[in-house]
Amino acid sequence: xxxxxxxxxxxxLVFAAFAGLGLSDxxxxxxxxxxxxxALVAVxxxxxxxxxxxxxxxxxxxxxxxxxxxxxxxxPGDGGDRGERARSAARFGNWLFVPALLVPFTALVGSIxxxxxxxAGQPLIEPRQATVISLALGVLVAGIAAxxxxxxxxxxxxxxGRRLMDAIGWAAVLPQMLASLGALFALAGVGREVGxxxxxxxxxxxxxxxxxxxxxxxxxxxxxxGNAFAxxxxxxxxxxxxxxxxxxxxxxxxxxxxxxxxxxCGTLTTPMAxxxxxxxAALLELPDRNxxxxxxxxxxxxLLACNVFLMYxxxxxxxxxxP
Amino acid sequence: xxxxxxxxxxIAGFIVRANPLFVVATAALVTGLxxxxxxxxxxxxxxxxxxxxxxxxxxxxxxxxxxxxxRYGLQERARMLIARLRVASPxxxxxxxxxxxxxxxxxxxxxxxxxxQMVRPLIAPMAEAAGERVSGHLDEYARLRIRALAASAxxxxxxxxxxxxxxxxxxxxxxxxxxxxxVSVQPLDLSLWAIPTAFLALAIHGARLLLFDRKMALExxxxxxxxxx
Numbered sequence: 001x002x003x004x005x006x007x008x009x010x011x012x013l014v015f016a017a018f019a020g021l022g023l024s025d026x027x028x029x030x031x032x033x034x035x036x037x038x039a040l041v042a043v044x045x046x047x048x049x050x051x052x053x054x055x056x057x058x059x060x061x062x063x064x065x066x067x068x069x070x071x072x073x074x075x076p077g078d079g080g081d082r083g084e085r086a087r088s089a090a091r092f093g094n095w096l097f098v099p100a101l102l103v104p105f106t107a108l109v110g111s112i113x114x115x116x117x118x119x120a121g122q123p124l125i126e127p128r129q130a131t132v133i134s135l136a137l138g139v140l141v142a143g144i145a146a147x148x149x150x151x152x153x154x155x156x157x158x159x160x161g162r163r164l165m166d167a168i169g170w171a172a173v174l175p176q177m178l179a180s181l182g183a184l185f186a187l188a189g190v191g192r193e194v195g196x197x198x199x200x201x202x203x204x205x206x207x208x209x210x211x212x213x214x215x216x217x218x219x220x221x222x223x224x225x226g227n228a229f230a231x232x233x234x235x236x237x238x239x240x241x242x243x244x245x246x247x248x249x250x251x252x253x254x255x256x257x258x259x260x261x262x263x264x265c266g267t268l269t270t271p272m273a274x275x276x277x278x279x280x281a282a283l284l285e286l287p288d289r290n291x292x293x294x295x296x297x298x299x300x301x302x303l304l305a306c307n308v309f310l311m312y313x314x315x316x317x318x319x320x321x322x323p
Numbered sequence: 324x325x326x327x328x329x330x331x332x333x334i335a336g337f338i339v340r341a342n343p344l345f346v347v348a349t350a351a352l353v354t355g356l357x358x359x360x361x362x363x364x365x366x367x368x369x370x371x372x373x374x375x376x377x378x379x380x381x382x383x384x385x386x387x388x389x390x391x392x393x394r395y396g397l398q399e400r401a402r403m404l405i406a407r408l409r410v411a412s413p414x415x416x417x418x419x420x421x422x423x424x425x426x427x428x429x430x431x432x433x434x435x436x437x438x439x440q441m442v443r444p445l446i447a448p449m450a451e452a453a454g455e456r457v458s459g460h461l462d463e464y465a466r467l468r469i470r471a472l473a474a475s476a477x478x479x480x481x482x483x484x485x486x487x488x489x490x491x492x493x494x495x496x497x498x499x500x501x502x503x504x505x506v507s508v509q510p511l512d513l514s515l516w517a518i519p520t521a522f523l524a525l526a527i528h529g530a531r532l533l534l535f536d537r538k539m540a541l542e543x544x545x546x547x548x549x550x551x552x
Contacts, residue, residue, distance in 0.1 A: 053367035067342055088394075089403060094404070100397060103385055134434070138385075139388055156391060174343055177348060180369055181354075187358065188355060189358070190327060228493070236504075241504055257497070257513045258516065272333070283438050291470075292475060294471065
């Protein structure tokens, strides 16, 4: 059975290659810092499951401190040779898209097809982790296909991957770090506390103000936590169920669906949702790390208003029960 | 009340523009300490969560493949493909991508799309090439804006498409939470009521993308001294 641990080992080896290759990049004065950073990530992937919690915590803190130091950064002006790439593009033609599309295609086949495949009495891939394992498989398939076709020196993909990785830098670990912060928030009972504050201090007497408070609360709390999944239980327990459903007799299905979507509006506006907003800015080499958020916030605000309106119009009309 | 201090650390950190990685780690430590945990226990809890969430960072595995293909001209090829297409403009192209991403996500195919796999190597260069054709001369601001819009199309499409799919994690979370609270809902009902917002998301973000086209065309006319209405 292919497990998540196998994918982690694969990732650990790739990050170790980034760390090793980075050391020899003499054009980058910050190569030591970069190399150390990726080496720590590699250690986390390779040995994390065997290390104790305290050791893993130390790795996470070391990454945070390194990230805040000025020891990280991409090599200056490393864009490669544009003319060379244009000639190559003309030569290989649209076939270049095939390996690129092979990644999502394999991931797709994996997450739908391989999920239930049983070989010799064992599932081929760990069913609960089918999506992430399939992504790793997709990378492997596409990588092997591209190598066999283009025949570069074996070091080239890792060298190019490292260049992109260095350009993303510390932002790469931010989503994982934020997920860990969420775990501590949960442990400390932050959600309960916020729910109590909202219930105590927001005047909730009219259905419309209740609905607005619920949707707005979902968006804001999601923006703070970076994740609508963390906000939903808190806001729904504090406002949604007691007021919209039990007091005013709204439909729980409509309330929940639109409440979650209001949370997604918050996701569009926050740097805390780093994997959607900050990492892409780095990937696209945007100098302003909030550029993606700036492209999204008007949509988010308009859509949030729409959700409030929709909920107000629908939630009582289609309620299945009356208290 | 004290456990909310972590949130304050996050907000303050973003206001003074400190390094987010550092801010987040600090907020985690502060939250744990405020909850009365022993410092070493806080670090251990943070480490446990960090370790359990490693799958979040697996997406970067795709970079060597993308980097290799980019070296062999993938982005340039994506540009060439669009430069030949007369009807292509950044707005129209991104609306098409937004709609496709949403449609795929709504039947559970969120794997198609993504910033590292699709937007950087394919969608953003295509939109830029279309921008060059429409504007005649693409300045740096417009180029960066197009890239940011490409990322936004991916996000909006994924967020407001996936909730229509019955088995997506957010719907399962809603059902699970409501069940705990003694309220039962059908997943199909939840996905049904996500549809109006999905259409509105397409309409609103699509309109904004097309407005960007209009703005670019207007600027070109002004620059080239033609009549401006």
